[in-house]
Structure formats: structure tokens, C-alpha cells
Amino acid sequence: MTSLQAIYGGTFDPVHYGHLKPVEILANQIGLSKVIIIPNNVPPHRPQPEASSEQRKRMVELAIADKPLFVLDERELKRDAPSWTALTLKEMRAEVGPQKPLAFIIGQDSLLNFPTWHQYDTILDNAHLIVTRRPGYPLEMAEEQHQRWLENHLTWDIENLHSLPAGKIYLAETPWFDISATIIRERLERGEPCDDLLPEAVLEYIHQQGLYQAG
């Protein structure tokens, strides 16, 4: 099996174990050699984050400093327009050429709204989609036509992800981590501990910067 590089985009406001742990487990399950983390600058489908792009980038750097699986890619941070994934993947495909397998990792919640993404159907032209489990979300699409779209692209064969350049959706069997950036922001605002939810270095940076505090 060839080694596969994957891309993991997010707002990361802040980055937490619900991002890192499922992806580390996934990497072992399916043989990922590298995971390229791309923090967005202007999140396409949500309000602007609380932390600045620079702070969110720094938190990712701290989170992955001792994790050689992950590398940071700053391309979306350098674009002032909405961070469309379709555009990012088109650009990355052009850089690696037509044959190299690429995969974009999303959580189960993102799969459910994926058909609302900008030019979503072109994303599979340039990459596979790998979906990690997340508690509280169904694994079926709300609309029948989107469920059909999902089933048309679905594969349970890891070898397909390694041999084909793009076009497949893989529903990974990663464990649940009931963590969200929203919960972390809320807990921090109330002055509650978050030690089990994100790396210590990220938590220290949050306190040092006075992020996510009340008032």
C-alpha cells in the first residue's frame, strides 16, 4: 500500500483533542503518512472566529509541535477571501499533478452540510473525502438525493484511497470524542477547567493571550 497524504481543514477556534485524536487514530487505521492542517482565514459558513487567524495558527503550531504526523499549511491564512475548500483543493491538485492520491478529512457534522459547500461536487474531482465519527450526528444525509450522492461515491476499501487520485468517500470507524471548540470556549468563559479537552501548551497560550474570557 502506498502512503497517503491527507488534508485537514478547520477553523480551530481553538484546536482540540476532538480534532487531533480521531485523525491520529485514522492515520494508523488506514496508513496516512502525513496530515496537512489548513486553518481557514475567513470561514465560509460561520461567523468570524473569536481568536484571530494568527492566534488560531499559533495554537495549531503548539498542538502539533511534538506530533510529526502533522504539518501546518498557511495557504488559506494568506487569502483574504472566503476559504473555499474547492479552491484550496484545486490549487493543491495542480501542485501534485493528476495521479497522486489526496484526501480531505472532515468530521461527521461537516458531511451533513457538505452539499451546501461552494462547488461541493468539484471537491471529489480533486480529493477523496474521509469522514471521522462525531457523537450526536447521523451518518445519513437529510435529503434523498444527497444520500444517493454519498452512496455513489462510498468505498469501504482502503486500497481505493491509496490507488485512486480522488473521488471516493470513506466513512472511517474512529472512536467518538465528545469535544467541540464551542464547549471549550463556553467552559473557559465560565472559568471551568478544560485540561482533558486540548493540549496543555494550547491552554497555556489561551490563558497568556486572555482568549475566550468573560466580558
Ligand SMILES: Nc1ncnc2c1ncn2[C@@H]1O[C@H](COP(=O)(O)OP(=O)(O)OP(=O)(O)O)[C@@H](O)[C@H]1O
Ligand atoms: N469532536 C470531534 N470529532 C470529530 N470531528 C471533529 C470534532 N470536532 C471537530 N471536528 C471536525 O474538525 C473539523 C474542524 O472543526 P472546527 O474547527 O469547526 O471545530 P468545532 O469543534 O466543530 O468548532 P465549533 O464548536 O467552534 O463549531 C470539522 O471537519 C469538524 O467536523
Ligand SMILES: O=C(O)c1ccc[n+]([C@@H]2O[C@H](COP(=O)([O-])O)[C@@H](O)[C@H]2O)c1
Ligand atoms: O468551501 C466551503 O464552502 C466550506 C464550507 C464549510 C466549511 N468548509 C471547510 O471545512 C473545514 C471545517 O469547517 P469548520 O467550519 O467546521 O471549521 C474548514 O476547512 C472549512 O474551511 C468549507
